[in-house]
Amino acid sequence: MDLGTLFEFAVERHPNHEAVVQDDIRLSYRELNDEANRIASGLQTLGIGKGDRLLLVLKNRIEMVVLYWAIQKLGAIFTPINFRLSLEEVEYCMRDSQAKAVIYEPASEQAVTQAMKDVDTIRIGLCGASGANVSFDDLRKRGTDRPDRSAIQASDVCLMLYTSGTTGGRPKGVPRTHENEYGAAVAHIIQNQYRTAESTLGVMPLYHTMGMRSLLSMAFINGKIVMTPDYDATSILNILQAENISCIYLVPTIIHDIVNHQSFADYDLSSLKKLGYAGAAMTKALTEQCFERLRPEVFVNHYGSTEVYTYSICNYLDRKPSCAGKPGFHQRLRVVVADPNGTSKPTDVVPVGVPGEIIVDTRSIESFQGYWNRRDATEFAIRDGWYFTGDMGLLDEDGDLYVLGRVDDMIISGGENIHPLEVEDVLAKHPKVSEVAVVGLPDDRWGQVVTAYVVARDQSLTASELDEYCKMSPSLSNFKRPRKYHFVDALPKSAVGKMLRRKLRDEAVQNQLNTRESVSS
Template identity: 50%
Template sequence: MNLQNFFEFSVERNLNQTAVIDRKSRLNYYELNEKANRVASSLQKLGLGKQERVMVLLKNRIETVVLFWAIQKLGAIFTPINFRLSREDIMFCIQDIEPKLVIFEDASEYLIMKDMFKERPIFISIHTHSQLADISLLELEEQSTNSYKPVQIREHDIAIIYYTSGTTGVPKGVPRSHRNEYASALAHIVQCQYQILDRTLGVAPLYHVIGLRSLQAVTALNGTYIAMHDFDSYESLQLIDRENVSCLFLTPTMYHDLVFHPYAKEVDFSSLHTLAYSGASMSKELIKKCDELIQPERIVNQYGSTEIYTFTYCPDVRKKPGSAGKPGIHQSIRLINPDHKSRSSTKVVAQGEVGEVIVNMKSPEAFKGYWNRPEITKEIIFEDWYYTGDLGFIDEDGDLTVIGRADDMIISGGENIYPELIEKILVEHPKVEEAVIVGEDDERWGQSVVAYIVPTDQSLSFQELDRFCKYHNHLSSNQRPRRYVFIEMLPRSATGKILRKELHNC
């Protein structure tokens, strides 16, 4: 299965069903397909060939959805870029993919200049007044026909190149084949128990795996994708109510902003049957709030990555908060000794012991390696296993709990300390909104535990927190923070990941 057939089969099944909504604009599947055909015809006339890259710097909007499917029809590679990255990172992405076309909007035009490119691409703006553009998308549609020359697309051809956020260096291109994307969309539908004609909110950006997975999943079900240009909790709540949204796939931070918004009490959530999330853990308090306010049939935790969509999933975290569940429908995992010296001598840890999560690369959801980065590919793939760098343990039910990154592990007095376990305990305190644990060099202990705290109440003191930790039943003496730093907010990347290394500068 390739994404062209994937989309066109959905069109044939239900021509009149609403496919995408963008503010006051609505397209049914027939109209969306016609627009995609016209754009594909125009892009082909501009010289776009199979497996050539199209750099897309757009927000979630109808134009982005049309372009995505048009590019898939031509066997070209949709390469969405997060234009909230630094200009330096965007420069790297541009030079790395060497795009044939660059498609942008007003909000992203300032990030690109014609002299940034080794070979001059064609610049296309979705607006008609751009000084940078060679042509606008509207002009392309007006000049085109609704037919294009068919291209033979194989399932192992690259469909998309995602770029990671680059928190540990320059961004990495993650090529994903048609087979990868189809298998991942299918897995998402099954694991989240989505239904025919589901309606979802397109909040997560389409340059992120969460965003495109939402679009693909509802397309397979002839559902409706409701595009949001930017995340706004109030607008999201209005759309959930007005458009009878039935499933959501967001980050925990987005759910937090939704359920704690004052307007949330006025919203009718009765159409929502599934809340799915990934990218970070969801606190017990947030799970409880989502359950009480929205009352969904399930709250699903999907644990995975851009490289391999699913590692594991928990079908309902209300039954086991913090659990990442069991391997996905296409997957198997192992937990190995995190202190291994060489990968050829790794051993699987016993039940309940902490190990590094490695994931089987034979899954149809798994990529084959980074774009132009063979040296990094070799670092994380060995003998058909993908080394995640995440630490966790398997409980007596066979479920995985992820406790943090191997790189974040603290070694104090010869003992391994896992920050996420301490963080989960700290946020139990009623005056703590967020907490991050890092290790700082210590002459005696090697490293000492330091807590960075975002308080909800300014009266919170070091003594109060230290007493809370000292008498907590699940926190040992060596895990107790030796220093507390109170800050207004945590430093985060463009995709919302906490930048632990920057905390030392706070």
């Protein structure tokens, strides 16, 4: 069954339940469905139909929800990317996805219009964005109440998310079918113990698997999602109280900001019963704060990825803080000998308590079956029916999983994947930089904070100068730039000259470094 039809079932069940809210706009399921039908029909007048990719470069706004369901009704492929991506990244995703149309807003207008200056692709603008062929309001005017519906199979692709994955370099497209997304949503509902008419925050971006889970799970249980194009801890707390939000699913960074807000005690969050997190590790201290200040009835650590939504879940964090728990509803996993070169096999299982690479079964209904136009990456990641996650972990005596870090050096900061190489490539071009290594260091708020160790060619070099250099780089998104700089005399290397980033992350080694300056930017 396809997602558009499942959504229509939900509309028939509870047409008057609130579906989506943003500021003063409140749409019931009937109203959201009517909007989606009209926009779907409007898209059809532009020649958009089944199998077409639509690249969305938008914040989390109500129009994006309407567009999602409109695109599902057409059998087209919802392809969202981060609205903060650089010009080069937007252009790459647009060309790689072979997008039939690009939908953007003022926040992404400059990158999108520059990326599309030599491309004959339909431009759809929201919120007054310039340079568009047609606006969102124009689509509504063009459309009718009933779009033409094509036959859609469960095996058809409905979504493509882009991920940096574990190899750095260009983002990889992750095609996901109606069946994949249905399975992931059902698992999310079960694993977080959701019931009919829950309500949640639309904070996690819809270009991220966590955002998609919140959107779909609420729709299937006739719940309410409150969209937040722009937010901070104060606005989130206001929404939690005003909208009587019952469940949240966020990265630890945002949860950290909520429970540590200076006015936290002034808010009534008694409706909030269910708390879930994913995207990064949560410290034991923050876990304890959540229990103490939010008092959740359900508290779940969800461990997974864009490619295979659920690896494992842990809903007994009171007994085992930071534990990733047992395999998810649709999943089984193993820990095998870790080899960054990709020679490990699913049968190379390590003993209990021994670290190794975490792998998961791709027969799961939630699992993708390969990257978009990237056979090399697919063959590296999927071996003999198992997905090699690139994560290090171990199983304890109870069979519970603990995630230890990356097989490679991926940094996960605030739920975003950042590869050291892409940051190092920018910094290394600075004329005053001799050598640089970038690592992720533990941080209570961000999970990991991007940190650069720099050997200066010129001793006048400062952290502020490097930070401005990164901000000016067209190839580095703002959220990827280092937040801390350490100036050192030398970087640790192996006998063959390979950079030893792992040593930089070791506290004992860091304390021995001859550090000239350490500045948070």
